[in-house]
Amino acid sequence: MAALEELRNELDEIDAQIIRLYEQRMKVCGEVADFKIQNGRKVYDRTREQQKLAAAAKQVENPEYKKGVQELFALLMSVSRKLQYQKLSENGVLGKLPFIETDRLDTENVRIVFQGVEGAYSQAAMKQYFGEDVRGYHVHTWREAMEAIEDGAADFAVLPIENSSAGAVNEVYDLLVEFENYIVGETVLPVNHVLAGLPGSKEEQIMKVYSHPQGLMQCEKYLYGHAGMEKISVPNTAVAARTVVEENDPTHAAICSAYAAEVYGLEILRERVNDSSCNSTRFIIVTNQKIFCKEARKISICFELPHQSGSLYQMLSHFIYNDLNMTKIESRPVEDRPWEYRFFVDFEGNLADGAVKNAIRGLREEAKSLKILGNY
Numbered sequence: 001m002a003a004l005e006e007l008r009n010e011l012d013e014i015d016a017q018i019i020r021l022y023e024q025r026m027k028v029c030g031e032v033a034d035f036k037i038q039n040g041r042k043v044y045d046r047t048r049e050q051q052k053l054a055a056a057a058k059q060v061e062n063p064e065y066k067k068g069v070q071e072l073f074a075l076l077m078s079v080s081r082k083l084q085y086q087k088l089s090e091n092g093v094l095g096k097l098p099f100i101e102t103d104r105l106d107t108e109n110v111r112i113v114f115q116g117v118e119g120a121y122s123q124a125a126m127k128q129y130f131g132e133d134v135r136g137y138h139v140h141t142w143r144e145a146m147e148a149i150e151d152g153a154a155d156f157a158v159l160p161i162e163n164s165s166a167g168a169v170n171e172v173y174d175l176l177v178e179f180e181n182y183i184v185g186e187t188v189l190p191v192n193h194v195l196a197g198l199p200g201s202k203e204e205q206i207m208k209v210y211s212h213p214q215g216l217m218q219c220e221k222y223l224y225g226h227a228g229m230e231k232i233s234v235p236n237t238a239v240a241a242r243t244v245v246e247e248n249d250p251t252h253a254a255i256c257s258a259y260a261a262e263v264y265g266l267e268i269l270r271e272r273v274n275d276s277s278c279n280s281t282r283f284i285i286v287t288n289q290k291i292f293c294k295e296a297r298k299i300s301i302c303f304e305l306p307h308q309s310g311s312l313y314q315m316l317s318h319f320i321y322n323d324l325n326m327t328k329i330e331s332r333p334v335e336d337r338p339w340e341y342r343f344f345v346d347f348e349g350n351l352a353d354g355a356v357k358n359a360i361r362g363l364r365e366e367a368k369s370l371k372i373l374g375n376y
């Protein structure tokens with residue numbers, strides 16, 4: 001058997017050839033890009049790539065290596081596309097993104113809509129972002145808040161998108177796809193729930209607990225330890241507090257904020273019933289204009305992918321090759337297409353950055369549909 005040193009020398013020689021061939025290949029890819037710039041052709045050619053992968057597999061003698069060769073070529077073509085998009089970007093043919101850059105958000109004399117009633121966490125988030133004196137009003141559902149923005153009845157909506165312990169607020173993700181509204185800001189609100197009941201009632205007496213499903217989820221451990229408490233979902237934590245007052249029953253309580261308890265004249269029976277001591281909710285600020293601020297640092301997009309092996313991997317390569325830091329990925333089922341998914345990705349960057357334009361161009365060509373949800 002050959003010594004390791006010898007085998008390594010052999011590998012070094014093979015690798016030197018691969019490197020030379022790689023350089024030759026990339027040089028030709030650069031020429032392909034020049035041709036495409038001149039002739040207005042798209043960088044990504046799915047049919048050609050599929051043919052290439054099939055042809056490469058055919059040329060492999062040892063069947064055990066077929067898969068590896070295909071993976072290698074998929075990667076080579078992905079790197080080739082990155083180089084080509086870079087060239088397109090340098091030649092100014094990447095086209096403008098349909099978003100207008102602004103110095104800062106105009107938040108003077110604006111009207112804000114939030115879901116819930118007086119005392120809702122969304123209201124607290126609104127005040128945290130826009131200030132105590134902001135003009136806000138509430139609606140019953142997140143959909144109504146989105147409609148108010150689309151119709152121009154309000155300038156901004158404040159919607160919860162994610163909780164640190166219960167995860168994504170799925171319905172809001174779906175509404176972002178359905179409506180032509182865009183994210184322009186975000187704010188993270190620490191969420192400390194209390195158990196609140198009628199004045200004079202006691203924690204031991206409580207048989208029914210009202211809250212938003214997310215509120216119940218965030219207090220699962222506490223509720224598990226109090227098995228006698230029946231959990232009842234209502235549209236909002238502040239609605240839960242109001243319901244307790246309306247029902248006027250000392251065995252009923254709400255999981256809500258201390259502020260909601262105060263607004264509805266309830267007594268706090270137990271502080272901090274949330275499982276996590278750092279429980280917090282991220283709220284997004286939504287408007288109907290396609291705008292982004294100069295100093296915006298996060299981009300949210302969503303896309304659907306062709307139902308085929310490796311398509312997500314290829315999409316994600318656009319972040320890697322453009323050095324963009326992806327901070328979050330979520331998936332949601334696509335309506336009426338069982339087992340197909342839409343992906344929601346957050347990544348760091350500004351829509352005016354070359355690397356971002358480059359990545360979005362690539363993503364747009366490869367995805368079945370791509371929507372930029374906002375830069376904030």
Ligand SMILES: O=C(O)C(=O)C[C@]1(C(=O)O)C=C[C@@H](O)C=C1
Nearest residue numbers: 032043044045048049077080081
């Ligand atoms: O043939 C092309 O049109 C190319 O751009 C070259 C190439 C490759 O690297 O082989 C790269 C991107 C296309 O999607 C297909 C193939």
